[in-house]
Amino acid sequence: MSRFWKPGTERPQLVDDEEGGVIFVSSTPSHSIEKQRQRLPVYKYRTHILYLVENHAATIIVGETGSGKTTQIPQFLNEAGWAEGGRVIACTQPRRLSVQSVAARVAEEMGVTLGDEVGYTIRFEDLTKPGVTRIKFLTDGVLLREMMEDPLLTKYSVIMVDEAHERSLSTDILLGLLKKIQCRRPELRLIISSATIEAKSMSAFFRPSKRREEKGADKLGPTKEPAILSVEGKGFTVQTHYLEEPASDYLRTAVSTILAIHDQEPPGDVLVFLTGQDDIDAAVQLLTEDNTRRSSGLLVLPLYSGLSRADQELIFSPTPRSKRKVIISTNIAETSLTLEGVVYVVDSGFSKQRFYNPISDIENLVVAPISKASARQRAGRAGRVRPGKCYRLYTEEFFNKEMSAHGIPEMQRSNLASSIIQLKALGIDNILGFDWPAPPAPEAMVRALEILYLLGVIDDDAKLTSPVGFQVAEIPLDATVSKMILSGHLLGCSEEVITVAAILSIQSIWVSVRGSQKELDEAKLRFAAAEGDHVTYLNVYKAYLQSGKSPQWCHKNFINYQAMKKVVETRGQLTRIAHRLGIALKSCEKDTEVFRKAVTAGFFTNACRLEGGVYKTVRNSQEVHIHPSSVLFRVNPKWVVYHSLVLTDRHYMRNVMTIEPSWLTEAAPNLYQQKSSNFDAR
Numbered sequence: 001m002s003r004f005w006k007p008g009t010e011r012p013q014l015v016d017d018e019e020g021g022v023i024f025v026s027s028t029p030s031h032s033i034e035k036q037r038q039r040l041p042v043y044k045y046r047t048h049i050l051y052l053v054e055n056h057a058a059t060i061i062v063g064e065t066g067s068g069k070t071t072q073i074p075q076f077l078n079e080a081g082w083a084e085g086g087r088v089i090a091c092t093q094p095r096r097l098s099v100q101s102v103a104a105r106v107a108e109e110m111g112v113t114l115g116d117e118v119g120y121t122i123r124f125e126d127l128t129k130p131g132v133t134r135i136k137f138l139t140d141g142v143l144l145r146e147m148m149e150d151p152l153l154t155k156y157s158v159i160m161v162d163e164a165h166e167r168s169l170s171t172d173i174l175l176g177l178l179k180k181i182q183c184r185r186p187e188l189r190l191i192i193s194s195a196t197i198e199a200k201s202m203s204a205f206f207r208p209s210k211r212r213e214e215k216g217a218d219k220l221g222p223t224k225e226p227a228i229l230s231v232e233g234k235g236f237t238v239q240t241h242y243l244e245e246p247a248s249d250y251l252r253t254a255v256s257t258i259l260a261i262h263d264q265e266p267p268g269d270v271l272v273f274l275t276g277q278d279d280i281d282a283a284v285q286l287l288t289e290d291n292t293r294r295s296s297g298l299l300v301l302p303l304y305s306g307l308s309r310a311d312q313e314l315i316f317s318p319t320p321r322s323k324r325k326v327i328i329s330t331n332i333a334e335t336s337l338t339l340e341g342v343v344y345v346v347d348s349g350f351s352k353q354r355f356y357n358p359i360s361d362i363e364n365l366v367v368a369p370i371s372k373a374s375a376r377q378r379a380g381r382a383g384r385v386r387p388g389k390c391y392r393l394y395t396e397e398f399f400n401k402e403m404s405a406h407g408i409p410e411m412q413r414s415n416l417a418s419s420i421i422q423l424k425a426l427g428i429d430n431i432l433g434f435d436w437p438a439p440p441a442p443e444a445m446v447r448a449l450e451i452l453y454l455l456g457v458i459d460d461d462a463k464l465t466s467p468v469g470f471q472v473a474e475i476p477l478d479a480t481v482s483k484m485i486l487s488g489h490l491l492g493c494s495e496e497v498i499t500v501a502a503i504l505s506i507q508s509i510w511v512s513v514r515g516s517q518k519e520l521d522e523a524k525l526r527f528a529a530a531e532g533d534h535v536t537y538l539n540v541y542k543a544y545l546q547s548g549k550s551p552q553w554c555h556k557n558f559i560n561y562q563a564m565k566k567v568v569e570t571r572g573q574l575t576r577i578a579h580r581l582g583i584a585l586k587s588c589e590k591d592t593e594v595f596r597k598a599v600t601a602g603f604f605t606n607a608c609r610l611e612g613g614v615y616k617t618v619r620n621s622q623e624v625h626i627h628p629s630s631v632l633f634r635v636n637p638k639w640v641v642y643h644s645l646v647l648t649d650r651h652y653m654r655n656v657m658t659i660e661p662s663w664l665t666e667a668a669p670n671l672y673q674q675k676s677s678n679f680d681a682r
């Protein structure tokens with residue numbers, strides 16, 4: 001048991017949830033779905049919501065987690081006729097998992113087959129029927145892509161942007177575009193919903209500018225003044241427990257908290273929020289290795305984006321009798337999900353967040369404290385079908401004083417290259433004048449335009465180039481990776497670049513077992529290539545196929561079997577996209593130089609050279625170091641490119657590959673020029 005928190009002792013740190021008052025407390029959930037629906041707080045607001053949607057172009061709805069926003073409002077709209085005449089009601093979610101689970105739930109509540117009246121679309125999977133589907137759940141990213149085919153989204157009568165507090169890049173772009181679409185389609189209604197959104201600033205964003213009102217635009221149709229509705233009432237109680245003292249190691253504290261719950265609390269599954277694949281794998285290992293009585297009866301499941309879909313979907317499978325399921329997740333389970341068995345939530349208080357510095361052009365993934373809004377979302381995964389408990393692995397003082405109310409919108413802390421490509425592909429060329437819900441820093445915008453220009457994605461007039469720019473827009477990956485794929489095609493190694501793109505899209509293919517570093521290093525040596533990590537990955541992938549995709553082979557070689565399944569899945573998806581773009585798979589066989597040139601053509605902005613024993617980025621002379629996980633750690637070749645940087649005590653390059661400096665001039669003559677043996681970035 002953790003020494004920081006004493007569950008089950010006389011005076012646990014029991015603190016009521018912020019808002020106090022509980023409306024529906026029951027320990028005997030109804031068996032009838034219809035009765036369950038009627039008990040949800042949102043049910044009492046049905047008429048009010050329909051009135052507001054009828055009369056306002058945009059309605060902002062705030063209601064506690066679990067109050068019924070996502071599952072009920074689309075059904076109210078359907079019942080009120082918003083899906084008549086072939087029109088469709090859309091409800092967006094920030095993540096694929098929640099799209100699938102809420103769609104399945106709504107289909108069940110309506111007694112229809114999923115994919116008929118109620119369907120969903122996520123990247124690479126469309127479970128809808130044109131002319132039949134009335135309510136469609138989809139990720140905000142997918143809705144953005146639909147705009148490329150149908151810029152005014154004409155088939156939708158109402159679009160509900162759910163979990164809008166997340167303020168992901170896609171959500172913000174979508175909000176900006178939906179506002180624009182409404183000028184052309186006054187009949188389109190928007191609903192913006194969340195438990196933790198700043199309703200006032202969202203309303204201010206959707207308020208029409210004075211100038212447009214004066215010009216007499218949009219005279220017809222609903223009032224342009226957005227409505228705000230606050231849905232009062234909660235689901236079941238969630239008791240919140242805080243640590244008495246800060247935890248020095250949240251991973252170990254999480255593990256001891258899980259074991260304490262298992263030991264002392266009545267049955268019920270546990271959902272644990274950690275930060276990423278590495279600490280989740282470590283926690284799974286600590287729990288599964290603990291062969292004592294304390295952990296017997298636990299069914300431990302990891303959940304993060306680097307898992308194959310089949311492995312992610314295990315979280316929805318029923319918990320076997322006499323077992324307690326423990327799901328250890330990143331924040332992908334933070335919003336919208338209802339996992340029926342979950343009674344206990346353990347919140348580490350941290351997540352991995354992107355922070356981009358446009359001056360140095362460095363994007364870091366940093367483990368940082370979450371916001372109060374995220375903490376409330378995490379707690380809200382309990383108390384949905386019965387009362388629950390949330391154990392926060394931080395002190396109440398930390399919650400009150402250190403955690404910000406809302407996180408910084410992703411738009412203001414990210415590299416904007418991909419967003420700009422998306423807008424340009426939609427024909428929006430004046431990016432600086434775009435109406436953003438939270439404008440990004442002009443420096444970030446300029447930096448992104450500069451990089452896109454160097455990659456040959458946009459031209460001198462900042463328009464998408466043909467074909468490269470339009471092709472890059474079609475590939476749902478970072479522009480650098482997409483450019484690598486296109487260059488691989490031209491150089492005759494599309495097969496290799498697609499494999500590596502799939503591997504780079506997950507955090508790590510290696511199993512890092514605490515205390516087994518030496519064995520892991522030895523395993524890596526079996527595949528290690530002098531050219532660096534990218535070529536090493538090709539060796540691993542080939543050997544994995546030769547093993548017949550064997551889990552035992554993975555285990556023996558310290559390779560994460562789940563990660564490899566995900567690689568195969570992603571590779572298949574990328575191959576299909578490539579095929580659509582006219583790119584056939586072609587291998588350069590053993591010619592690693594050709595392959596490395598293709599990688600350099602995508603990642604030349606991440607070139608570094610060794611100077612006096614330290615690496616400096618060629619563009620900004622920023623000091624960086626090779627990450628110990630790289631096969632080039634301690635090898636120190638003169639010239640390298642890297643895929644990403646992580647910031648811990650210093651900047652570490654992850655996924656590093658050797659290059660020849662002349663490849664940089666070939667790849668980006670606008671950026672690099674070679675003066676005899678010296679090398680300058682312009």
Ligand SMILES: Nc1ncnc2c1ncn2[C@@H]1O[C@H](COP(=O)(O)OP(=O)(O)OP(=O)(O)O)[C@@H](O)[C@H]1O
Nearest residue numbers: 065066067068069070071072105195336338384385
């Ligand atoms: N798959 C499910 N199984 C059982 N009950 C469910 C399921 N999905 C939803 N529910 C019930 O419906 C309630 C409302 O869920 P819904 O997702 O609509 O709430 P919400 O207000 O959108 O919450 P959040 O803000 O957390 O997304 C849940 O609290 C739960 O009682």
